[in-house]
Amino acid sequence: MTITLSTHDIAAEELPLEEQAYRRLRQALVEGVFTPGEKLSIRRIAEALGTSPMPARTALRRLATEQALDALPSGTVLVPRLTRAAFQEVSAIRAELEPLAIRLAAGRVDAGTLDALAAVVAEQDAARAAGRPELCLQKDREFLFGLYRRAGAPMLLGIIEALWLRRGPLFWEARWIVMGSPPEAAHRHGPILAALRRGAGEEAARELKAEIERMTAFLSGALQFEGEAPARPRAMRARA
């Protein structure tokens, strides 16, 4: 099976091939093009990218460095399958850093930005109502990162992106479960926006932290992780 990697608006400028490869792979990861556990071989990626193996190799290495991909001791690289512990670790880090980003952003957003973000929230709700999980997740990202970018903290933004990158494949695979989360756990960003409008950055940060923790708790129970027995079918103990 040959894979296709969208060019989107990345190759627009005259960036080095390696940088293009990096960005396209990054986006493909977020978009769920790859399945958790899938092996990504240098030559195959290079072919999909239409380049020599060299840029693909560098790009894969970079992704592996920021833990967006797992590297086997043999050097082979694959899309990570989050274990339960890893998922909870990512969540714990997010629960610290993303509220920080909100606090930093709080003092810098203007009313126009907040209006634009309110529109995104509305679109997200519409997508949820329409039963379109991929759109719903996309709007979720759009809202949060729209805010994080306003924090004026490039390093922080990069770290948060890396965390999402790692969580990406799992969320994509489980997108129906994620979207079907009960109201008390769902990402409803209304309260955050309201707090920001009041200039209450600290409160908005607390709200987001609670949101992340609620969703983590829900998914910890609802998701089936790597190496764990399927939830429903009882017993069925025999396995190779």
Add this chain to the structure above:
Amino acid sequence: MTITLSTHDIAAEELPLEEQAYRRLRQALVEGVFTPGEKLSIRRIAEALGTSPMPARTALRRLATEQALDALPSGTVLVPRLTRAAFQEVSAIRAELEPLAIRLAAGRVDAGTLDALAAVVAEQDAARAAGRPELCLQKDREFLFGLYRRAGAPMLLGIIEALWLRRGPLFWEARWIVMGSPPEAAHRHGPILAALRRGAGEEAARELKAEIERMTAFLSGALQFEGEAPARPRAMRARA
């Protein structure tokens, strides 16, 4: 001027050259082998490493990806000079993540480990008294990372390491100032250890957060950052 990169205990096993290059550069960065602003060219590093340019290129790229090095648009890579804003950003992230690591580690350390860490603290105090800043900073790292490693959170550890990597060259250059910080700002890890012995992880985390914030406040005032006029010599406004 030719640079020398210590092999230390890195090349011990049969790791890929690229991985060795990556680790040696990483360590060199922490050890202050490079000056902030210094340009690191692929071929020069390759020569210092005794390899072809290829492993050096990949290693430098990886370091640049995790922001341990800055990349010019031309592709040239250099040791970052922290601006005041960047320093404060790193500190803010540290103030969130390192206490988290302490909380996670609190439930997993045994008495033996705490004893070993107490010895490190004693060594650090001795180094400070002896006026040996490099040893003092090394012991500081040893203590904190000894703890962080116990958190059992590999991703968190990787992120924290990356933050220290970025802060490394600045701290090294300013090591006399760092070590000469007043008692109320200095890194005194006694209280943290005491809290951990009582099993009060939350308290230890608060203690560390306060420590980081105190040191940040002190250095923000004491350090001279990139692009800022020297503190003492007044006026001297004329410049090219």
Add this chain to the structure above:
DNA sequence: GGCCGGTCTTTGTGATCACATTTTTACGGT
């Protein structure tokens, strides 16, 4: 039928080369 051994393929690694671009150096004019 299941397990083992060998072969053939695929994979990652690293070196070398060619090329375009940037950066430095040196020179000549003002």
Add this chain to the structure above:
DNA sequence: ACCGTAAAAATGTGATCACAAAGACCGGCC
């Protein structure tokens, strides 16, 4: 002495090649 320009050196990028190790596949043997 200063500055702009051209020549020269150095630099990053990417392709290709050779090699060793890991993996897949197939046939034969117990």
